[in-house]
Amino acid sequence: MPLKINRINCLRDNYVWLMRDSATGQTAVVDPAEFEPVRARLAQLDWKLDYILNTHHHSDHVGANLQLQDAYGCTIVGARHDIARIPGIVQYVEDGDRWHLGESAALVVDTPGHTVGHIVYWFEASNALFCGDTLFSMGCGRLFEGSAQQMWASLKKLRDLPDQTQVYCAHEYTQANVRFALHVDPSNKRLRERADEVGRLREQGLPTVPILMEVENKTNPFLRADSVPIARYFGMTPDSAVDVFAALRALKDNF
Ligand code: ZN
Numbered sequence: 001m002p003l004k005i006n007r008i009n010c011l012r013d014n015y016v017w018l019m020r021d022s023a024t025g026q027t028a029v030v031d032p033a034e035f036e037p038v039r040a041r042l043a044q045l046d047w048k049l050d051y052i053l054n055t056h057h058h059s060d061h062v063g064a065n066l067q068l069q070d071a072y073g074c075t076i077v078g079a080r081h082d083i084a085r086i087p088g089i090v091q092y093v094e095d096g097d098r099w100h101l102g103e104s105a106a107l108v109v110d111t112p113g114h115t116v117g118h119i120v121y122w123f124e125a126s127n128a129l130f131c132g133d134t135l136f137s138m139g140c141g142r143l144f145e146g147s148a149q150q151m152w153a154s155l156k157k158l159r160d161l162p163d164q165t166q167v168y169c170a171h172e173y174t175q176a177n178v179r180f181a182l183h184v185d186p187s188n189k190r191l192r193e194r195a196d197e198v199g200r201l202r203e204q205g206l207p208t209v210p211i212l213m214e215v216e217n218k219t220n221p222f223l224r225a226d227s228v229p230i231a232r233y234f235g236m237t238p239d240s241a242v243d244v245f246a247a248l249r250a251l252k253d254n255f
Pocket residue numbers: 056058061114133
């Protein structure tokens with residue numbers, strides 16, 4: 001049975017994902033930015049909280065770790081690499097680990113780049129990828145700690161996940177991302193369709209995620225650094241994908 005997944009809006013543009021394994025009733029929250037919105041939603045759903053899954057150590061992702069641990073006695077899970085940086089962590093995972101929420105299994109994948117300890121959780125049977133600040137709809141995380149080479153390798157791992165994977169990222173950055181995507185990839189028809197859809201959704205105050213990996217693979221310039229149109233924008237060829245990716249990231253940083 002697939003996970004039940006709830007979206008909680010936090011801070012300015014953070015999405016906190018709350019999930020429940022139907023078979024066992026076990027629950028987990030991904031990257032709780034704030035305490036009160038999570039507490040309120042748990043109360044409304046009449047759910048307890050068993051786990052916190054952290055993707056990385058930034059404060060807008062671990063902000064409510066300790067308060068939630070105090071209130072619910074939940075277990076905090078994060079990357080072994082970031083033991084020193086994730087508040088309250090007691091369960092360490094690393095690349096290739098299978099982590100279980102009741103009967104729902106997640107594969108842990110290392111995705112360094114935004115931070116060096118960044119990980120993502122892929123619940124294959126539920127087609128759900130919780131990717132923190134590595135992949136956004138039509139964008140990717142800034143390179144605060146890792147190199148372009150690392151981030152490109154991380155994104156390639158994610159784009160190879162099945163097309164039907166739903167991308168649950170940690171921020172609503174889509175509208176800014178789509179403006180940049182159209183700038184570097186103006187002849188992409190699928191991108192223009194997605195841009196229209198995003199405009200309609202945001203006009204109504206609706207979220208633009210989760211989004212299918214299949215759509216991301218066709219519209220996200222950061223996943224397309226080895227495509228002819230994106231490489232050509234920078235006067236390069238698809239075989240220099242790392243350089244194209246680095247150029248894309250640098251241009252977007254100041255766009
Ligand atoms: Zn971050």
